[in-house]
Amino acid sequence: MNPENVVVQLCTKGMQAEGEGREADARDLFLRAWEAAENDYDACIAAHYLARHQPTPQETLRWNQECLTRADRVGDDRVRGFYASLHGNMGRAHLDLGQADQARKHFESAAEHLADVPAGPYGEWLGLCIARGLRATDTAAGAEDENPIRALLMRLCERADLESLSLLLPAYMGSLGRPEDEERITTALRMLHAERRLPDPEQTALSHAIRLRSAA
Numbered sequence: 001m002n003p004e005n006v007v008v009q010l011c012t013k014g015m016q017a018e019g020e021g022r023e024a025d026a027r028d029l030f031l032r033a034w035e036a037a038e039n040d041y042d043a044c045i046a047a048h049y050l051a052r053h054q055p056t057p058q059e060t061l062r063w064n065q066e067c068l069t070r071a072d073r074v075g076d077d078r079v080r081g082f083y084a085s086l087h088g089n090m091g092r093a094h095l096d097l098g099q100a101d102q103a104r105k106h107f108e109s110a111a112e113h114l115a116d117v118p119a120g121p122y123g124e125w126l127g128l129c130i131a132r133g134l135r136a137t138d139t140a141a142g143a144e145d146e147n148p149i150r151a152l153l154m155r156l157c158e159r160a161d162l163e164s165l166s167l168l169l170p171a172y173m174g175s176l177g178r179p180e181d182e183e184r185i186t187t188a189l190r191m192l193h194a195e196r197r198l199p200d201p202e203q204t205a206l207s208h209a210i211r212l213r214s215a216a
Contacts, residue, residue, distance in 0.1 A: 007033045007042040011049050018052075027053035041078055044070035048082075051089060061093040083113035084126055091133045100137050107133035111176045124174075131174050138177075148209040149185070155202050167192055186213050 002008060014029035030053060033046035044067050051063035068086045071079040091106035110130045117123040149172055156164045171188040175181040192198070193206050 005042065006036050007046055010036060011045060014049055023053065040070045040073040044074060044079060044082070048086070048089070051093075057093060057096040061090070061097060064089045064093050081116045081118065084110045084117050084130065086110075087113065088126065088130050088133065091130075091137075095133065095136060100139070103133065104137035107137060111178075114176070127174055127176070131176055134175075134177055148205060148212060149189075152202060152205045152209060155205070161198075164192055164198065182213075186210070189213070 003012075010029050010033035014026045014033065017023075017026040017029060027050070030046060030049040034043065034050055037043040037046050047063050047067035047070060051060050051067060054060040054063055064086070068090060071082050071086055087106040087110035091103045091110060094100075094103035094106060107130055111134065114123070114127055114130060117126060149168075153165070153169060153172065156168070168185075168188045171181075171184045175185060189206060189210050193203070193210060196203065198206060
């Protein structure tokens with residue numbers, strides 16, 4: 001983004017106001033950015049931030065859709081790295097409205113575009129957000145409280161077993177459902193199982209989770 005761009009400058013000030021808890025000031029700055037936009041690229045940026053300051057889920061969805069529409073109109077490399085975030089925002093907005101099927105489609109699109117996001121903390125955070133959306137809309141996985149891996153993680157959290165959590169949690173929380181992600185989870189489960197240091201109930205739960213994945 002061009003730091004000399006008026007829209008970018010206003011959005012930067014808006015983000016600063018946001019970080020300081022000045023929500024009304026932030027919304028005003030983002031609205032001014034929207035009004036100052038002279039092309040679809042500028043409008044895409046401003047709409048992205050405006051979507052975060054809407055009073056209803058419906059309005060949030062409307063502004064996220066506006067943002068995505070403007071990005072599609074730009075259609076070049078300037079917005080290529082935006083799509084993972086844009087579809088993730090659309091997914092979350094649909095999910096807030098109870099529209100799980102529409103949300104799922106956008107989270108899947110977000111996952112497909114994640115490779116276009118530069119490597120680093122932001123990309124890692126965005127990947128976790130997308131993975132969370134995919135888990136929330138995965139009807140094939142059954143109820144969340146019946147998930148054996150989640151149940152095991154909850155036990156580890158209760159005991160504050162940081163070593164086990166550091167091995168298993170990143171693989172589970174970051175999974176986008178791709179074969180390589182599923183293999184990463186299975187590998188983490190097997191490595192933890194091989195240590196044979198968990199209490200018997202947790203070791204049994206671990207074996208159960210591995211058997212289920214092997215039979216799938």
